[in-house]
Amino acid sequence: MQYERENSPSYMEIVSMPELYEIVYPAKPPIINGFLYNGTYLFVGSPKVGKSFMMAQIAYHVSSGKPMWNNAVRKGTVLYLALEDDYRRLQERLYRMFGTETTSNLFFSVASNSLNGGLIEQLDGFIHEHHNTSLIIIDTLQKIRESEGDTYSYSHDYDIIAQLKAFSDKNNICLLLVHHTRKQKADDNFDTISGTNGLLGAADGAFVMYKSKRTDTDASIEISGRDQPDRKILIKRNTETLCWDLDKIIDDKFKVPPEPLLEKIAGLVNEHNPTWQGTATELLSKLEIDDIKPNILSLKLNVNAGRLYTEHFIKYVNKRSHGVRRIELKYDLDHPIINIPDDAINQPVDYGEMMITADNVDEIAGADYDERHQDMINNCLG
Numbered sequence: 001m002q003y004e005r006e007n008s009p010s011y012m013e014i015v016s017m018p019e020l021y022e023i024v025y026p027a028k029p030p031i032i033n034g035f036l037y038n039g040t041y042l043f044v045g046s047p048k049v050g051k052s053f054m055m056a057q058i059a060y061h062v063s064s065g066k067p068m069w070n071n072a073v074r075k076g077t078v079l080y081l082a083l084e085d086d087y088r089r090l091q092e093r094l095y096r097m098f099g100t101e102t103t104s105n106l107f108f109s110v111a112s113n114s115l116n117g118g119l120i121e122q123l124d125g126f127i128h129e130h131h132n133t134s135l136i137i138i139d140t141l142q143k144i145r146e147s148e149g150d151t152y153s154y155s156h157d158y159d160i161i162a163q164l165k166a167f168s169d170k171n172n173i174c175l176l177l178v179h180h181t182r183k184q185k186a187d188d189n190f191d192t193i194s195g196t197n198g199l200l201g202a203a204d205g206a207f208v209m210y211k212s213k214r215t216d217t218d219a220s221i222e223i224s225g226r227d228q229p230d231r232k233i234l235i236k237r238n239t240e241t242l243c244w245d246l247d248k249i250i251d252d253k254f255k256v257p258p259e260p261l262l263e264k265i266a267g268l269v270n271e272h273n274p275t276w277q278g279t280a281t282e283l284l285s286k287l288e289i290d291d292i293k294p295n296i297l298s299l300k301l302n303v304n305a306g307r308l309y310t311e312h313f314i315k316y317v318n319k320r321s322h323g324v325r326r327i328e329l330k331y332d333l334d335h336p337i338i339n340i341p342d343d344a345i346n347q348p349v350d351y352g353e354m355m356i357t358a359d360n361v362d363e364i365a366g367a368d369y370d371e372r373h374q375d376m377i378n379n380c381l382g
Contacts, residue, residue: 023302024318025306026172027305027306027307027310030074030227031062031073032058032068032071035071036174037205037228038168038172038227039169039204039225039227040161040168040204041203041204041206041207042161042177042179042193042203042205042206042207043055043179044179044181044192045180045210047180049210050209050219050244052082052139053093053243055080055137055176055178056094056097057097059106060097060098062076062078062135063075063077075105076134077106077130077132078137079123079130079135080106080139081108081136081137082108083143084139085110085139097241098241112138114145115144115160115163119144123167133171133173136168137178139178141178142179153196154196154198154201157197157198158196158198161177161199161201161202162202165202179193179195179199181193181208189210190222205227205228206224208221209221217237217239218237219235220233221233229251230251231249232251234248234250235247259300259307261292261301261304262307262311265287265312265329266314268287268329269312269314269329269331270312270331273331275328275329276327276328277328278326280297281294301318312331314329315330315332
C-alpha cells in the first residue's frame with residue numbers, strides 16, 4: 001500500500017511540524033568565521049576589481065588554516081579552478097601575495113569541463129581523492145556554462161545554480177562561484193549581478209565586491225546569505241602584497257539568543273566525563289531541571305543538536321531501544337582543530353548564529369541524519 005502510494009503520480013512528500021522537529025540535522029560551522037559557510041555562493045564584481053586576488057587569499061587561508069582578518073578558520077583542502085588564468089600568472093600572483101609560504105592543501109586547475117560536459121564528475125573525483133575538501137572555487141561561472149549557448153532565462157539560470165548547490169549540499173562543502181556584474185547601476189547592489197534573478201534565487205547567498213573608482217585601493221563587499229547575517233565589509237588593498245586587508249565591518253546586530261540547556265549539558269558531558277546515556281526524564285533529573293517536560297526536552301535537543309556540537313563538541317543521539325526512547329550524549333575527543341587568532345584564545349568567538357569559546361569545531365557526525373533529504377539531493381544530481 002505504501003509503495004503504491006509513493007509511486008502514484010499524485011504523490012507528494014510532506015512532513016508535519018512534529019515530524020520536522022524529530023529530525024536531527026548536522027551542524028553547519030563556518031569555514032571562515034562570520035564570512036564563509038558551507039553552501040553555494042556567488043562572488044560578484046566588475047572586471048579587474050580584485051576578485052581573483054580575493055579568491056587566492058580565501059583559498060590560501062582556508063587551506064593553510066591561518067586566521068583571515070582576525071577571524072577563525074576551519075582548515076580544509078581547497079580546489080581553485082582559475083579558468084581565466086594560466087599557471088605562470090597564478091605563480092606570480094601567489095608569490096607576490098604570500099612569498100614562499102606554501103600549503104600542500106591548495107590545488108589549482110586552469111581548465112575543466114563545462115557543467116553539462118562532466119564538471120560534476122570531475123569535482124566528485126577530486127573529493128574522492130581528497131576527503132577533507134571544504135572549499136571549491138570556480139573562477140568564473142561563465143567558463144563552465146560557455147558550451148550551453150547564449151540562452152539566458154530565469155529557469156535556465158536557476159537550474160545551473162541548483163545543480164551546483166545539489167553538489168555542494170551532497171558533499172557538505174562550500175562552492176564559491178566567481179561572476180561578473182552588469183554595467184547598469186541599481187539601488188540594490190545585488191541587482192547588478194549579471195543574468196537573471198534565477199542565479200541568486202537558487203544560491204545560498206552572494207558577495208558583491210565593488211569600488212567607487214577603478215583606481216581606488218579601497219573596496220566594499222556586501223554579503224547576503226541564508227546562514228549568516230547581512231553585512232558590509234570595508235577592505236583596503238595592501239600595496240606591497242596586493243592582499244586585501246580588513247578595514248571595517250558593518251552588519252546588523254542580530255544574535256541568536258543563548259540556550260541555557262546546552263550550557264547545562266556541557267557541564268555534565270565534557271572531556272573529563274565524555275559520555276552519558278539515559279531517558280529524557282533521567283537527564284532532566286541529572287541536570288536538576290524541573291520546568292521542562294521530557295518530550296519538550298527531546299524536541300529542544302533535536303532542534304539544537306547541531307549547535308550543541310558546534311559550541312560544545314557533544315554528539316547527540318535520540319533513539320528507541322526495547323520500546324524506550326533513550327538519549328546518548330558523547331563528547332568528541334577527536335574533533336579536528338579550527339585555527340583562531342592568538343589574541344582570541346579563551347575569548348568568545350562570534351560564529352554568526354552561535355557563540356563558542358573552544359578552538360576546535362566540525363560537523364556533527366552520523367546519527368539520525370535526514371536520509372530522505374539526502375535522497376532528494378541525489379535525485380537532483382541524477
